Amino acid sequence: MSVVLPTNRDENWRYANLRPLAKARVEEARPANALTRPNPPPALPGYQRWQFSDGHFTVSDASADARTKLLDARAAGESFAALLDADLSSAGVDFSLARINAARGDDVLQIELPDDSSPLHLELLFFATTSSADGTSYPRVQIVAGRNTRLRLVERHLSSRDIDAAVNGAFDILLRPGAILEHVRVQNCSATSAVFDTLVAHVADAAQYRLRSMTLGGLTSRTTAFIKLAGRGARCELAAASVANGIQTHDFFAEIEHVAPDTVTRELYRGIAADRGKLGFNGKIVVRESAHGADSEQSLKSLLTGSGAEASVRPQLEIYTDRVRAQHGATTGKLDEQMLFYLLSRGIDRRTAQTLLQWAFIEDAVSRVDCAELRTDIESLIAAQLNEVSALEGLLGKQ
Numbered sequence: 001m002s003v004v005l006p007t008n009r010d011e012n013w014r015y016a017n018l019r020p021l022a023k024a025r026v027e028e029a030r031p032a033n034a035l036t037r038p039n040p041p042p043a044l045p046g047y048q049r050w051q052f053s054d055g056h057f058t059v060s061d062a063s064a065d066a067r068t069k070l071l072d073a074r075a076a077g078e079s080f081a082a083l084l085d086a087d088l089s090s091a092g093v094d095f096s097l098a099r100i101n102a103a104r105g106d107d108v109l110q111i112e113l114p115d116d117s118s119p120l121h122l123e124l125l126f127f128a129t130t131s132s133a134d135g136t137s138y139p140r141v142q143i144v145a146g147r148n149t150r151l152r153l154v155e156r157h158l159s160s161r162d163i164d165a166a167v168n169g170a171f172d173i174l175l176r177p178g179a180i181l182e183h184v185r186v187q188n189c190s191a192t193s194a195v196f197d198t199l200v201a202h203v204a205d206a207a208q209y210r211l212r213s214m215t216l217g218g219l220t221s222r223t224t225a226f227i228k229l230a231g232r233g234a235r236c237e238l239a240a241a242s243v244a245n246g247i248q249t250h251d252f253f254a255e256i257e258h259v260a261p262d263t264v265t266r267e268l269y270r271g272i273a274a275d276r277g278k279l280g281f282n283g284k285i286v287v288r289e290s291a292h293g294a295d296s297e298q299s300l301k302s303l304l305t306g307s308g309a310e311a312s313v314r315p316q317l318e319i320y321t322d323r324v325r326a327q328h329g330a331t332t333g334k335l336d337e338q339m340l341f342y343l344l345s346r347g348i349d350r351r352t353a354q355t356l357l358q359w360a361f362i363e364d365a366v367s368r369v370d371c372a373e374l375r376t377d378i379e380s381l382i383a384a385q386l387n388e389v390s391a392l393e394g395l396l397g398k399q
Contacts (some may be wrong), residue, residue, distance in 0.1 A: 003100055006093045013093075015280030015312050017220035017249035020132065020194035024166035028104050029054040029128075029135030037127045038158050043132060044373055047123040047154065050109060054130050054137040054165075057107045060096050067120060071108040071142075094224055094253075098198035101170040105138030111153075114177070115146035123154040127350065128165030128189055136166040143172065145179035145207075152182045159189040160216075169197035177231060183209045184369055188217040188381055191246065195221040204230030205260070212369050213240040214378050215250045216385060226253040229263035229291075242366035243385045244277030244309075251280040258291035263290045265296040270365040270388075272358055273302065273309035291370040294321075298328035303361050305354070342366035355386050362386075 005022065006013040031053035043049055050060040050068070057070055077319060113120060126139045145151050159165045167189070175181055189195050195218045203209050215221050227236050240252040256265050273280040279302050285292045302311035315328040335357050343353035371374040 003096050004093060005096055007138070010093050012253045012282060013222075014248075015278065016222045016251040020164075021166065021196060024126055024132035024194065025135050026100065026104065027135045028106060029130035029137050030082050031056050031058070031129060038160050039131055040125055040158075041156070041377060044121075044123050044154060044212065044371060047121040047152075049123045049125065051125045052107070053127045054135070055105055055107060055126070055139045057109070059256065063237055065120075066107065067113055067117070068111050068122065071110050072106070089117070092357045095198065097168050097196055097224070098170045098200070099388070101138045101168050101198070104136070105140050105170070107314065108140045108142060109118070110142045110144075111151065112144045113146045113151060113179075117146060119150040119152070124156065125142045126155070126157045126167070126169070126191060128157070128159035128163060128167050129275040130165060132164050132166035136168050139167070139169040141171050143181065144174045145176060147176045148178040149176070149251055150180045151192055152371070153184070154371070155185045156181070157187045157189055157195060159193050161190050161255075163190050164192035164219075165189060165194070167193065167195045167197070171197065171199040173199070173201035173209070175203045175209060177205040177207060179204070179207045180210070181208070182370060183230050184212045184214070184371070184374060186214045186216075186253045186378060186381075187221055190217060191248070192217060193218045197223055199223065199225040201225075201227040203227065203229050203231065203234040203236060204303040206233040207231060208235045208237070210237045211239070212365075213238070213252070214366070215240070215242040215252070216381055217252075218248065222251045223253070225252075226233075227254070228259060229257065229265070230259045231260045232260045234260060235264040237368075239268045239365045239368040240281065241269075241362050241382075242271040242279055242281075243362065243382060244271070244279050245385055247276050249278040253282045253284070255273045255286065256296075258285070258287045258294040258296070260291060262293040263291055263295070267298045267300070267367070268365055269298070269300045269313060270362050271302040271311060271313070272362055273304050273306065275306040275310035277306065278309070279311040281313045282316065283314070285318070285326065285328075287317075287319045287321060287326070289320045292321060292323040295325045296327070298330070300328075300330040301361070302332045305357065305358065346392045358386050359383070
C-alpha cells in the first residue's frame, strides 16, 4: 500500500515533529518479552481492564463481557468507516496514518453497547515494548454506544524507559442518540518514543462526548481528532493538557464540525513548555449552514517557562450561518510576575513558587477528569515533571 505521509508543509501539521515517524519501520511490531513491559498502574476501582502489547491483545479481566470483543482489523474497517461518514480511502493527508493503521494493524478491540444497556467502565492499557527500528505498534479501538447508554473509558499509553517505540493508534467512535462517552486518554511513554493517533467520532442527537486528553511522555506526539456533531443537541467537551520538557514536541489538531441545530462545543487547552519543549494546539470549529443555534467556546492557553520553549495555540472558526454563538480566546505567555512576587513575599522559595503557578495553570484541564483515583494519578505524573523544570534565567532574568 502506498500512502503519502504528512509533512510540515501541510497546514495542519506545521508544528508536529515527524522525523521519528519517518524513520520508524512501518511493519507491525511483534510483542517483545513480557519482562520488557513496565509495571501497570494500580487498577481503577469498578473498571474492567484490557491490556495490549504493541497493539496485540495480551490479557483481560473483561473478556466474558459480550459488549467487548476482538476483531480482525481487515474485516472490521470498511463497515465501520461507513457508519462514521468517513471514507478513509479517499480522505486527505490528515487520514494517512489512520489508513496505515487499518492496513498494518492486527487486533481491533470493539466495544458495542446495545440500546438502553447498563453503564460500562473500561480501562485500556497499551504497552509499547518494541524499538521503532523493529516495527510500529498499531493499537485500534472501535466504539458503538447505543441509544441512552453510558461508557466510561480510560486509555493509557505506556512504554519502558529505554524503548524508542513508534505508535500509530486509531480510535473510531459512534454515539447513538442519547449516548454519553466519558473518554480519558493518558500518554506517558518513554522520552524517546513517537506517539501518533487519529480519532474520528460521530455524535448523534442529544449524545455527549466528553474527551479528556493528557499528554506527558514521548519525544514527539501528535493527536488528530475529527468530531462530527451530527444530531440535534449533540455536545462535545474537550479538555486537553500537555507538558513538554527537554526537547519534547506535543501537537494536537482537533476539528469539531457542527452539522445539526443546537449543537454545543466546549474546548479547553492548557500546555506548559519548558527548556526547549515545543507545543502546538490547533482547534478548528466548523459550523455548517444547517447548524442553527450552534454554541461553541474555546479557551486555549500555553505557558512558556524556558528561554528556548515554543508554543502555538490557534483557534479557527468557519461559520456558514449567522444564527450561532461562538467565543474563542488564545494566549501564550510566561508566568505572572505579580503572582510570583506575591508568593515570594510570603516566604515561598522561587522554585516552589514557580511550580505552584504552573500547577494552578495546568489544573484547569486536569480538574475535568471525573474519576478521583485517575485524577490523582495524573496529578502525580504532572507534579513529577514540573519538579524537574528549572527556574530558568530566561523567564525573569537573574535575581
